[in-house]
Amino acid sequence: MLVLTRKSGESITIDNKIRVYVVEIRHNQVKLGIEAPPNIAIFRTELLEKIRQENIQAISIERATLQDLVNKIGKNKKKDNKNNHGTD
Amino acid sequence: MSVAITTSKIEINSARWGKLLVDPDDIIEFPRGIIGFEKYKKFAIFESQDFKPFQLLISVEQENIGFVIINPFNFCPDYKPKIIPLDLKELNIQNGDRFLIYAIVTLAPDSRQSTANLRGPIIINLKKRIGKQVIIPNEEYSIKHPILPQANALN
Numbered sequence: 001m002l003v004l005t006r007k008s009g010e011s012i013t014i015d016n017k018i019r020v021y022v023v024e025i026r027h028n029q030v031k032l033g034i035e036a037p038p039n040i041a042i043f044r045t046e047l048l049e050k051i052r053q054e055n056i057q058a059i060s061i062e063r064a065t066l067q068d069l070v071n072k073i074g075k076n077k078k079k080d081n082k083n084n085h086g087t088d
Numbered sequence: 089m090s091v092a093i094t095t096s097k098i099e100i101n102s103a104r105w106g107k108l109l110v111d112p113d114d115i116i117e118f119p120r121g122i123i124g125f126e127k128y129k130k131f132a133i134f135e136s137q138d139f140k141p142f143q144l145l146i147s148v149e150q151e152n153i154g155f156v157i158i159n160p161f162n163f164c165p166d167y168k169p170k171i172i173p174l175d176l177k178e179l180n181i182q183n184g185d186r187f188l189i190y191a192i193v194t195l196a197p198d199s200r201q202s203t204a205n206l207r208g209p210i211i212i213n214l215k216k217r218i219g220k221q222v223i224i225p226n227e228e229y230s231i232k233h234p235i236l237p238q239a240n241a242l243n
Contacts, residue, residue: 041174043223051208051223052124054231058155058194058205059125063104066156069199070139072236 100132102151105144108134115148116212116219119178123208123221128153131219142193145210157190160206163235169209169224179213179220188212192221193235203232 004012011021018040021033034042097109110132121128125147134144141162146154160167169189181187189211191204206229212219 038174039177041172041223047207047223048123050231051205051221054194054205054208055122055124055155055192055221058192059153061104061154061156061195062197065195065197065199065202066139066142069195069202069235070142072199073141076236 098148100146100148100151102146102154104152104154105134105146108132108146108151110148114217116217118219118221120220122155122210123223125153133157143190145190145192156193156195157210158193158204158235160189160191160204160209160233163204163237164206164233167206167229168226169206169222169229170226171211171222171224175211175220175222179211179218180216181211181213186214188214191233194232200236202235203230204235205231206233207231 006012006022008022008025011019013019017037019035021035022030023033024031036042097111098115100108100110102108114132116131116133118129118131120126122131128147128149130148131145132148134146139156142156142158144154145157167189179187189209191206191209193202193204195202207226208221208223208231210219210221
């Protein structure tokens, strides 16, 4: 990993296409500004990582669990329909 | 002389779901795969009365790679994901093109705690058969959105 030290207002340039600015440093937070071409996606790393982990969990499917959930949704729908009927 | 042309279906033998048949024309290309599973680029959607409202998104290249998906409007009727221009471009979605939105479901051992990922929905350009799992900037939507209203889930 390349590690550079920058002061507020300074920047680094990646591949002549992406520029990362240190916009502000306050307390223990750094505000970064990123200029990049529109075909580059930029995310907070932990968001991407959380989604990756969620997908890995989602892949282990127990068919019985799915069936159980389907049944519970069915029950909820019946309950809602029952509540929607007016009194005679 | 007339010639009958039939598209032969592709057979997927899934340990979990049994034998599945896919029409090659129904295969959806995921140029970027799915997050965490980037090397799988071809998927198909399967549905059955047995597990409605859920559907299955299964890789035609590796049958173990499959996800339970659901149309998020089923339980989040006001869902308004912001899809960034980069994603619209990769999905080749032009003005007025229709697309499908699905959320990947994570089943929990107690099925009532199952959740859907509303922060990273699957977008499918139906006409061009291109799909992508996108990450939306909306901070109000969760990666673990409960599918059942939690009040009812206690019943």
